[in-house]
Amino acid sequence: CEPEPTFTAAEVAAHASMADGVWVTLGDGVYDVTEFVRHHPGGDHILAAGGGPLEPLWAQWQVHLTSRVMGHLQPLRIGRLAPADRLSGLYNIADPYDDEPERDGRLGVLGARPFDSETAREVLATAFWTPQHLFYVRNHLPAPRIDEDEHRLTLDWGGGRRRSFSVRELREELPQATLHATLQCTGNRCDEVEPSAAGGIGQIGNAWWEGVRVRDLLALRPPGEGGDGEARDGKPGGDAAGTLHLHATGCDGYEVSIPLEKVLDARGDVLLAHSMNGEPLSRDHGAPLRLLAPGFVGARSVKWLQHLAVRPEESGSVWQKRYYRMFPPWVRDLCDIDYDDGDVPPVYEFPVQSAIVSPAAGDVVTLGDDGALEARGYAVSGAGQRIVSVRLSTDGGESWRNATLLGLPPPAPPEHGRNWSWVLWRARVPVPPGAREVTLCCKAIDSAYNTQPERADYNLRGYLSNASPKVAVSVER
Ligand code: MTE
Numbered sequence: 001c002e003p004e005p006t007f008t009a010a011e012v013a014a015h016a017s018m019a020d021g022v023w024v025t026l027g028d029g030v031y032d033v034t035e036f037v038r039h040h041p042g043g044d045h046i047l048a049a050g051g052g053p054l055e056p057l058w059a060q061w062q063v064h065l066t067s068r069v070m071g072h073l074q075p076l077r078i079g080r081l082a083p084a085d086r087l088s089g090l091y092n093i094a095d096p097y098d099d100e101p102e103r104d105g106r107l108g109v110l111g112a113r114p115f116d117s118e119t120a121r122e123v124l125a126t127a128f129w130t131p132q133h134l135f136y137v138r139n140h141l142p143a144p145r146i147d148e149d150e151h152r153l154t155l156d157w158g159g160g161r162r163r164s165f166s167v168r169e170l171r172e173e174l175p176q177a178t179l180h181a182t183l184q185c186t187g188n189r190c191d192e193v194e195p196s197a198a199g200g201i202g203q204i205g206n207a208w209w210e211g212v213r214v215r216d217l218l219a220l221r222p223p224g225e226g227g228d229g230e231a232r233d234g235k236p237g238g239d240a241a242g243t244l245h246l247h248a249t250g251c252d253g254y255e256v257s258i259p260l261e262k263v264l265d266a267r268g269d270v271l272l273a274h275s276m277n278g279e280p281l282s283r284d285h286g287a288p289l290r291l292l293a294p295g296f297v298g299a300r301s302v303k304w305l306q307h308l309a310v311r312p313e314e315s316g317s318v319w320q321k322r323y324y325r326m327f328p329p330w331v332r333d334l335c336d337i338d339y340d341d342g343d344v345p346p347v348y349e350f351p352v353q354s355a356i357v358s359p360a361a362g363d364v365v366t367l368g369d370d371g372a373l374e375a376r377g378y379a380v381s382g383a384g385q386r387i388v389s390v391r392l393s394t395d396g397g398e399s400w401r402n403a404t405l406l407g408l409p410p411p412a413p414p415e416h417g418r419n420w421s422w423v424l425w426r427a428r429v430p431v432p433p434g435a436r437e438v439t440l441c442c443k444a445i446d447s448a449y450n451t452q453p454e455r456a457d458y459n460l461r462g463y464l465s466n467a468s469p470k471v472a473v474s475v476e477r
């Protein structure tokens with residue numbers, strides 16, 4: 001076989017744009033990734049590494065760059081890097097995770113780098129407002145540290161209309177709104193659908209958020225030339241379905257989009273939040289600014305918000321295109337997914353959800369004199385409906401008992417369709433006489449009479465896992 005051509009670091013460095021071609025190195029290999037960059041949703045990040053080593057990117061994105069990516073890279077190898085240049089550029093890679101925030105030891109850690117955790121179990125069914133330091137944290141990348149005096153949020157309406165805002169302006173000069181809303185990760189309870197996934201019932205929390213309504217910000221549109229988000233010839237812009245999208249980008253590089261409709265809807269309640277439960281946002285929860293799209297999966301509520309843009313298509317980011325889409329049950333391997341297929345739509349709203357927080361599976365419970373056990377948990381509608389009832393059964397659904405709903409009434413009851421907070425609930429559930437083992441199950445029902453499925457269909461990432469919860473316990477009398 002032919003000897004591989006050898007390239008110097010300088011030759012590689014001359015290929016750092018789409019015009020000149022995009023070359024990168026990894027170890028001793030030189031790769032021409034021009035076409036990959038053109039077609040891959042994460043291509044921009046690789047383009048940024050163009051003309052140089054891929055290792056720093058690798059260090060930062062370790063979870064996303066797996067052996068599968070290596071598989072994509074191998075066929076693109078065009079030669080080897082000159083031995084003298086092999087370590088240049090690598091010697092001073094800083095550990096991107098060496099400046100993570102301090103975290104409360106009571107968070108249930110699911111992943112360390114990036115940090116992924118569950119709300120502290122002890123507050124899950126007892127605190128209506130989840131304290132910020134005990135509220136689950138889900139990061140995809142290192143947590144950025146932002147100087148809020150310097151930070152500016154840019155808003156791009158399309159068509160060259162742009163404006164930027166300082167954090168102080170957003171906090172002090174624009175009308176403020178308060179939002180009561182549950183935030184829930186797309187993967188809450190994922191282990192019940194895909195047992196290999198790290199998860200439990202704690203990727204959820206509830207808080208009151210303060211900030212500026214994004215629709216109020218959008219209303220400040222400066223004059224401009226028209227453009228993407230613009231009505232043309234009386235026809236609205238937008239994708240095939242005429243939908244416009246709001247792209248949201250965080251300082252960590254994370255980006256997703258949401259349909260603009262949700263933001264423009266006066267009842268959509270999308271907030272640009274700067275505080276949580278009356279405290280400024282902590283670093284882990286997105287300081288100084290984050291998006292809060294209530295009723296939508298947590299993934300849409302972009303933290304460390306840096307840029308908002310109205311566009312006629314969905315964001316092309318990996319998180320928009322490859323994650324947070326609902327894979328059909330027959331897809332068993334990530335390699336089998338055709339992301340452009342209509343069978344893989346993005347996930348926005350969260351369906352009706354509930355969980356039994358106590359007892360936990362495997363607990364030995366002592367019955368009271370009434371022959372009943374005490375259960376506690378949470379329930380939330382997702383679509384903004386009110387939870388009207390949470391029912392529990394210990395006999396496989398033959399008989400049901402209503403739980404007492406412990407929702408903290410806000411100063412004014414939320415309007416129809418704008419109930420974004422969870423309710424906590426408590427119930428005493430009778431146990432069949434003589435039973436030594438019982439399976440407790442529950443089911444939440446919202447004001448539109450949506451409820452939870454008996455069983456969830458399989459999906460590869462365990463997303464939107466909301467089947468009627470079941471907890472098996474032993475009974476002591
Ligand atoms: N925003 C940025 N910039 N980076 C992220 O990694 N994670 C998302 C979302 N916003 C994320 C982000 C996901 S998947 C979830 S579930 C929520 O933030 C979690 O918010 P929290 O960490 O404040 O609980």
Ligand code: MO
Pocket residue numbers: 138184185186187298299
């Ligand atoms: Mo998430």
